[in-house]
Amino acid sequence: MTDVGIVGAGAGAAAAAFVIDRTVPDADVTVVEKSGGLCGRAATRRHEDLTYDYGANYLKSDDDRVVELITETLDDEGLVDASEPVYTFDADGAVSPGRDADEHKWSYRRGLTQIAKRLFGRTDATVHRRTRVETVRRVDGTGATDGDDAAEDGRWELDDADGATHGPFDALLMNPPAPQTADLLRTAEWDDPLRETLVEAVGAVEYGSVWTAVLHYPFALDVPYYALVNTDKEHAVGWISREECKAGHVPDGETLLIVQASDAWSAAHYDDDPAENVAALAEHTADILDDERLADPAWTDHQGWRYALPEGGVDAGPIDSARDAGLYLLGDWVAGEGRLHAALANGLDVGERVAYGI
Structure with missing residues (x-):
């Protein structure tokens, strides 16, 4: 597996990209993010001499892997x-x-967005900001859609709002909130009964x-x-x-x-x-x-x-089954806890599953 696509540049996506880059050095990772920023709801703004985290307020030390990531693996300069x-x-x-x-x-002197910036900065990932994904498509090795006799080892493509196509990817990671992920899957060009089951499970997250x-x-x-x-x-x-x-x-x-x-x-x-x-x-x-x-x-x-x-978790069965098609869902809603450390921990898990083909 060498080509990985990621929809969304939240904390979970940044952690997954970091693991994949370290574990699979020849991986080509492409991230498509609809906004101009990184780290999702862990957002930071500046006004004159003020810096403020206006979404998630801080990172808790509730996961040992995340603590090690923030305090040891990454540069802890500026951590407050x-x-x-x-x-x-x-x-x-x-x-x-x-x-x-x-x-x-924890935050940083320059705000919580430093988490994603530092994680992506330690990778060779290509990050396309202000790029909204409109279509997710499953294709076979020749470029045919999944409904046109696609092979079982099909790949994934993304069409953005500007008409550009990204991919094909061996694995696709989707990091938006559950309702937005469900919307993309609902209209995906993917002829598999699992799609409807997955949409139902993801769409049920409140x-x-x-x-x-x-x-x-x-x-x-x-x-x-x-x-x-x-x-x-x-x-x-x-x-x-x-x-x-x-x-x-x-x-x-x-x-x-x-x-x-x-x-x-x-x-x-x-x-x-x-x-x-x-x-x-x-x-x-x-x-x-x-x-x-x-x-x-x-x-x-x-x-x-x-x-x-x-406000709750998601049925893990369809999400686990989707991995067989090279589709991975990640974020705090997959972890079942709306916390920044949970999103990071889930991203680490997903990155390892992608890297090791789990």
């Missing part, structure tokens, strides 16, 4: 740890200590939405925690974190809050006017932190994540 605890708040906005844990809360406000203030907050999480899931806000707790992200004497709305609030207001959403979340933040100054941020940003967090 938010050491302050995570507190909780309830439906009434009452803040309490109590959800601190021993795991690390997701929670997250609408995020980024709030900047020209003053520091005197609080003992890195973040607040709503544990009863009855508040409009689900999460508030302080980017100034990550070295290099925020100048001294300033505050930058990442405020993520709850799934219910996000779904109800997803298509509302962004300025109104930001203002509403700033008001909620001021109430929770009991600081009226927070209702009037000096500068704001925002982002909606329609497919933010998978």
Whole structure:
């Protein structure tokens, strides 16, 4: 196996590409990513002298292989740890200590996207950004579609929105969120009964939405925690974190809050006017932190994540069967846990399966 195609450049895809490149030196890896960035929802932006992780907030140390990857295999220069605890708040906005844990809360001085950038940077993979895949196609060795008497050892091709074709590939890895992966498989030119079974399994994965406000203030907050999480899931806000707790992200004497709305609030207001959403979340933040100054941020940003967090796993049977056709699905939703470390661990697993033909 020498030609590998990957749809999506999330953390799982980056980890898989890294393993394949190290294990199969002659592999030719091509990545097609619809956005201009890398690392999926582990996203970073910069504004003047501010750096902020506005999707996934940090990487937990919950998987030994991921810890070794981040701290030993890759260069750990610029790795930072938010050491302050995570507190909780309830439906009434009452803040309490109590959800601190021993795991690390890692990012980088230049943000979480460094994970994918460093992984891809250690490979010879070709990454096509701003390239949207429209068609997935199974072909035989002569280029015929799978429905035209294709051989069992068929390969994969991708057509993008600009009319270009990528491939053929011996193995195809698909890293988008489950609903987007299901859409691509639903219209795939792949004449195999497994396709319908796979679409049904992948399409059944439910997701929670997250609408995020980024709030900047020209003053520091005197609080003992890195973040607040709503544990009863009855508040409009689900999460508030302080980017100034990550070295290099925020100048001294300033505050930058990442405020993520709850799934219910996000779904109800997803298509509302962004300025109104930001203002509403700033008001909620001021109430929770009991600081009226927070209702009037000096500068704001925002982002909606329609497919933010998978709410369950996926039936592994069809996914395992798809590997016989050289099709591999990966991501946090395959791992069954909407966490960055889970996406990376799943990517390592998939990379090994591809490399060793498992």
